[in-house]
Amino acid sequence: MDFFTIVQLGDASIRMAIPLLLACLAGLFSERAGIFDIGLEGKMLAAAFLSAAVSFASGSVWVGLLAGIGISIALSIVHGLASITFRGNQLISGVAINFFAAGLTVVIAQGWFAQGGRTPSLSGAARFDGIDFPGALTRVREKMQASPGMQFYSEFVSGHSILVYIGLLSVPLTWWILYRTRFGLRLRAVGEAPEAVDTAGISVVGLRYSAVIICGILCGIAGAYLSTAVQAGFTKDMTANRGFIALAALIFAKWRPWYALGACLLFGLFFAIDNRFQNIQLQVLWIMVILIGASAAMVLYAIKREKIDVIVLGGLSAVLTVIALATWVGSTGEEAGLVAALFETVKVPSQLIQSLPYLFVVIVLAGFVGKAIPPRAGGQPYVKER
Amino acid sequence: MNAPAIELKGISKAFGPVQANKDISISVMPGTIHGIIGENGAGKSTLMSILYGFYKADAGEIYVGGNRTDIPDSQAAIAAGIGMVFQHFKLVQNFSVLENVVLGAEDGAMLKPSLAKARKQLKSLAEEYELNVDPDAIIQDIGVGMQQRVEILKALYREADILILDEPTGVLTPAEADQLFRILRRLKQEGKTIILITHKLREIMDITDTVSVMRRGEMVGSVKTVDTNPADLAERMVGRKVLLRVDKTPAQPKDTVLEVRGLNVTDAQGVHRLKDVSFNIRAGEILGIAGVSGNGQSELLEVLGGYEKATGEILLNGEAIDLTGAHSDGQSRRNRGIAHVPEDRQHEGLIMEFSAWENTAFGYHHDARYQKGALMDNKAILADAQEKMDRFDVRPPNPMLAAKNFSGGNQQKIVVAREIERDPDLLLVGQPTRGVDIGAIEFIHQQIVALRDKGKAILLVSVELDEIMGLSDRIAVMFDGQIMGERLPSETDETELGLLMAGVTDTDAPHSVKEIEDNLAHAGTGEKV
Numbered sequence: 001m002d003f004f005t006i007v008q009l010g011d012a013s014i015r016m017a018i019p020l021l022l023a024c025l026a027g028l029f030s031e032r033a034g035i036f037d038i039g040l041e042g043k044m045l046a047a048a049f050l051s052a053a054v055s056f057a058s059g060s061v062w063v064g065l066l067a068g069i070g071i072s073i074a075l076s077i078v079h080g081l082a083s084i085t086f087r088g089n090q091l092i093s094g095v096a097i098n099f100f101a102a103g104l105t106v107v108i109a110q111g112w113f114a115q116g117g118r119t120p121s122l123s124g125a126a127r128f129d130g131i132d133f134p135g136a137l138t139r140v141r142e143k144m145q146a147s148p149g150m151q152f153y154s155e156f157v158s159g160h161s162i163l164v165y166i167g168l169l170s171v172p173l174t175w176w177i178l179y180r181t182r183f184g185l186r187l188r189a190v191g192e193a194p195e196a197v198d199t200a201g202i203s204v205v206g207l208r209y210s211a212v213i214i215c216g217i218l219c220g221i222a223g224a225y226l227s228t229a230v231q232a233g234f235t236k237d238m239t240a241n242r243g244f245i246a247l248a249a250l251i252f253a254k255w256r257p258w259y260a261l262g263a264c265l266l267f268g269l270f271f272a273i274d275n276r277f278q279n280i281q282l283q284v285l286w287i288m289v290i291l292i293g294a295s296a297a298m299v300l301y302a303i304k305r306e307k308i309d310v311i312v313l314g315g316l317s318a319v320l321t322v323i324a325l326a327t328w329v330g331s332t333g334e335e336a337g338l339v340a341a342l343f344e345t346v347k348v349p350s351q352l353i354q355s356l357p358y359l360f361v362v363i364v365l366a367g368f369v370g371k372a373i374p375p376r377a378g379g380q381p382y383v384k385e386r
Numbered sequence: 387m388n389a390p391a392i393e394l395k396g397i398s399k400a401f402g403p404v405q406a407n408k409d410i411s412i413s414v415m416p417g418t419i420h421g422i423i424g425e426n427g428a429g430k431s432t433l434m435s436i437l438y439g440f441y442k443a444d445a446g447e448i449y450v451g452g453n454r455t456d457i458p459d460s461q462a463a464i465a466a467g468i469g470m471v472f473q474h475f476k477l478v479q480n481f482s483v484l485e486n487v488v489l490g491a492e493d494g495a496m497l498k499p500s501l502a503k504a505r506k507q508l509k510s511l512a513e514e515y516e517l518n519v520d521p522d523a524i525i526q527d528i529g530v531g532m533q534q535r536v537e538i539l540k541a542l543y544r545e546a547d548i549l550i551l552d553e554p555t556g557v558l559t560p561a562e563a564d565q566l567f568r569i570l571r572r573l574k575q576e577g578k579t580i581i582l583i584t585h586k587l588r589e590i591m592d593i594t595d596t597v598s599v600m601r602r603g604e605m606v607g608s609v610k611t612v613d614t615n616p617a618d619l620a621e622r623m624v625g626r627k628v629l630l631r632v633d634k635t636p637a638q639p640k641d642t643v644l645e646v647r648g649l650n651v652t653d654a655q656g657v658h659r660l661k662d663v664s665f666n667i668r669a670g671e672i673l674g675i676a677g678v679s680g681n682g683q684s685e686l687l688e689v690l691g692g693y694e695k696a697t698g699e700i701l702l703n704g705e706a707i708d709l710t711g712a713h714s715d716g717q718s719r720r721n722r723g724i725a726h727v728p729e730d731r732q733h734e735g736l737i738m739e740f741s742a743w744e745n746t747a748f749g750y751h752h753d754a755r756y757q758k759g760a761l762m763d764n765k766a767i768l769a770d771a772q773e774k775m776d777r778f779d780v781r782p783p784n785p786m787l788a789a790k791n792f793s794g795g796n797q798q799k800i801v802v803a804r805e806i807e808r809d810p811d812l813l814l815v816g817q818p819t820r821g822v823d824i825g826a827i828e829f830i831h832q833q834i835v836a837l838r839d840k841g842k843a844i845l846l847v848s849v850e851l852d853e854i855m856g857l858s859d860r861i862a863v864m865f866d867g868q869i870m871g872e873r874l875p876s877e878t879d880e881t882e883l884g885l886l887m888a889g890v891t892d893t894d895a896p897h898s899v900k901e902i903e904d905n906l907a908h909a910g911t912g913e914k915v
Contacts, residue, residue: 182492182500189478189489196476199440200490200540201461376479384440 003148007155009272014160015230016275017268018167019044019222019239023246024253024260025174026218032178032255033211034191034377038094039079040219041243042101047072047223049105052119052234053112055126061228064126068227069220075101076216077209084208087381098243106236119227119234128229131165133158161229163221170218174257187211191375194382204382219243241358248361254372270357280348284331284341287348291324298363316362323352389452391416391548391579392437392468397446399432406432408603410446414548414596419570419580421590421611424600425623425823426794430583431473433600434550438470439463450548464491469541473553475533477525483536484508484521487543504543511542515572531562538569548579555589559678560851560884567593587616588852599623624824634835637859639668642704643843644690644812649698651685651867659685660696661867667812667843672834674858674875675847677887682867683847684729687816690845691726692719703811720749725805727798729816729847735801736789743771743785746804778803779829795826802830806837813837816847831857851880865889865905 023040030037047068055064075097082093106117113119136158137143143154178184190197190207198204222242227234249267253259295317302313331341390413399407406429414420424430436443439457448455450466457463463470477486484504492500505521512518519528519535528536534554541549551570555563570580570593582594590597591611599606599622606622620628644667651660660682667673677683688694692715700707702722708714719726728734736745747756747767756767771785778799780792789797798818805813815834819827834857838844848854854861855875863870863886870886889905 180497182495182497185485185489185492185497189481192480193476193478195474196478196486196489199438199460199470199472199476201439201459201464202490 004144004151004155005276007148007151009269009276011155011159012272012275013265013268014156014164014168015268016271017264018164019225019230019242020246020249020267021261021264022167022170022218022222022225023243024249024264025170025257026215026222027247027250028174028253028255028257028260029187029211029218030215031250031378032191032375033187033208034194034375034380034382035079035083035208035212035215036090036094036379037079037212037215038091038247039075039097039243040215040246041239041241042094042098043072043075043216043219044223044226044243045098045105045237045239046075046101047220048227048238049101049109049119049223049234051220051224052122052227053109055122055228056113056120056233059124059126061122061126061128064228065221065224068224069217072220072223073213073216076212076219080209080212083381084205084212087383090379090381102237105234109234109236117236122228122232126228127232128161128163128225130159130161161225163225163229166221167225168261171257171261178257183210188375191377194377195384198382198384208382245357245361248364251372251374252364255375267357267360270360274350274354274356277353278350280353281345282348284328284344284346287327287346288324288342291320295320295324312362316359388416390414390449391451392581393449393452394433394437395447395449397433397436397448398444399429399436399441400444405603407436407443410600410603410605412598412605412608414579414581416451416547416579417574417577418595419574419582419593421582421584421594421597422600423584423587423590423597423619423623425585426821427602427823428600428623429603430600431552434470434552434581434583437463438468438550464544464546467545467547468550469538469544469546469548470550471534471537471541471552471554473556475537477533477536479526480524482522482524483519483528483539486525486536487521487540491544507543508539511539515542515569515576517542517569529562530557531559531565534558534566535569538573547577548581549573550581550583552583553585554582555584555586557679559887560880561888563589587619590619591616601625620824626825628824628828632831632835632856634857635839637671637838639671639859640841641669642666643669643702644845645699645701645704646690647699647701649686649689649696649700651682651689651694651696653685659867660689663698663864663867663869665862665869665872667845669811669843670838670841671859672838672844672846672857674854674861675845675864676851676854676861676883677849677864679849681864681887683864684816685867686864687726687729687814687845687847690719690724690812690814691728692716692724716749717752720808723811724814725808725810725812726814727801727805727816727818729820731797731801736797738790739788741786741788742775742780742792742800743768745789745800746771746774746785748804750804750808774803774807775800778833793823794821795823795830798822798830799826802833806833810842812843812845814845814847817849818846819848819850819853851883854883855880863887 023044027037027040050071051064051068054067055061058064079093079097082088083090109119110117132138137146137150137154138159143151146154178188186197186202186207190204194204197207223239226238231238245267249260249263252263298313298317327346328341331344331346332338392414394410394412397407397410410433422430422433432441435441437448437457439459439462442458448457450468455466457466478489481489484501487508488500488504493503494500508519508521517535517539519532519539525533525536538549554566558566574580582589584590594611596608597611597614597619598608599619601623646666647664649660649663650658653659663682663686665673675683675686685694689696689709690700695710695714698709700709702724707722708718732738737748750756751762756763768785775783775785780796780799780803789800792800802818818830818834822830834844834846846854846857858875860872861875861878861883862872863883865887866889870889870891873883
């Protein structure tokens, strides 16, 4: 693997991480204020559709972006009504938004454009293009021959769409809002102890609605990014469960903005590996070492922690071990014995690579990565006590 | 004469069909400590919540410093110079003291200047009122007494002149309560007005200047504290003469019924909750376990009652009890003659949505007399329930009513009736009178003593020191999962027990409140004390 491949991989990681990051920060605002939001996925999807459709209709991607943010905020307010004003179950409301978006986007797209639930391809001003920084090379051939520093600058730093930079800037901005402003203090307080906020004479409802609306704005940008920057148009279910992966990243990040950046970049890296290396060839020995090593680590951890995750992690490690052994046994043939088979080179199934981010989500959610303490009042509607 | 600091005129408030406050008028003079006393559910907290803008009164007027003031929300109350320290603290657990003080009283959109100002202000408040707190400590790391101080500081930071404290000593050890009272006296000296809500007669007599008595949502009247006495106040609270002390003869202990040896419990978080607990109880005696809540008493009851696993040994009438195996459940304990009045009657003692007659059979519904073939004999259970409710004076005596519709005292009578009527060898009683009115306390205490006099063994766990002192034949004090020592009620006093409750065994040496608070803050967190 040469340096340029690594730079390209990093570049792709960022591209893939941005929608996750925006959704993750959206979830962070909402959950820090005590409103669990499982509807990130639905909001992103609705925003992806509407921004693509409006961009196409108006010819301006900015108008499209605004429309995407608008629909996402609208859905956020629905979630707010259900969970803040009417004190309903936050999970149910979120699931409802997901179903609503998954179904309605395709139906409206079909009715509007009659292209099988897609929007027409976007081009020109109806799409976010990469911004080339001064002096950056744009041709792949030129980049490959440039010095490492130039490769890094041209491929990694320059050439992203404006939304990527907005996404990256929103990390320090979120941190600053949470920890350096009055609003941030109150927001964190309302997710931990709404009664403390209420007795201090601040409106719990108002704070929670602001959080939910910020969540809507960020989800809207994330959705628009998918359909107008990454792709050139909307396709059915194009968010591909990124909303849920963002929630896993949020837990992994322990509800902190900088950690969220790290978690999302890691997930982005998995997606980038999947995109770039459909074809990985490895010696059977290495496959066995990696898979059995990972499963042994999981089992040891599960035993040490004595928690319910024993079942999840144990099952997962069993699957990995079986895959490893099957690969080994499958490599033995008439000409190769069991020992020789260890040094055979086999192609790693692309499905396994594709499933990496999702496998990692399972591991994160099973509590494999440290202990995460959610905001104390999360998921509970606030009712003044008698 | 000055205008009253607070004057309420004709305040009424109803929650649905329940009239929590009926036409209440009260006047609190500035620079005094004014006590409001009444039983649970008398409407004290509701009245103060109205004053603090938490609820809106249906009728009535509020005057602050002689001026008619509308208090639609907490913000208005704060603006009028009213601060409140709630019974359950309203603090953000993972914030620092400073952040909690500033929350809601920030100066601008940026935090830094507000925090800097609050830090300076806290320092001067600490000097002025002797309220020392580390501004950078995280709330969940400091003890309850300290947290309460933060609540007081919050009110003072908002420049409150009138401070309302709702049952402030419920969570404190006697030493911490003394410290709190010192602070309150200091605040009074500095000209603050303090309203103290409590159901403890002793506190009223100790610290207040004037006392107002409430009963069933109505104001019975206000008197100067010097002109009254505990018996008189109790009579006003309940509406009849009450026996404040438990009437009992000396115990006649016989054979050992319960023997506990080297009991250890580690909870799911890996915290060591019980550490080598050993004691015994004989027939015809009451062993009282004193301690600040959360020091292992609950776990002890759970182990004995059969819903927590433990290592060690428990012998009942000389035979070992299964602590971890197939017979370590509550049903097996009941079959062996252990009855249990749990600490939390609303969650562990009763099913609130179920009717009283169903509740009187829980845990004993396998009894032959409740069975008719393969089915439950509901008629027999109902008749039995009716009979128990009559004998234990449960009001209203209607077995069809859901448990949640009875008052705290009557709920507890249902549980006590169910458990005592089994004629157990050992009765476990946790917090028998928490949230129970004085009249019912008297009755429940009599029942426990009567069971003892029938030659049964009783384990009493209570955080009320008065109850432990009055009811027990022997007292064991728990701290941080250990038994710190056993005392006879006749040979000890509240000071000694209070020190033991704070983990101080050398009860003769002088001790600072700081040492006690540090001990308590670390107890139960799994840290080494």
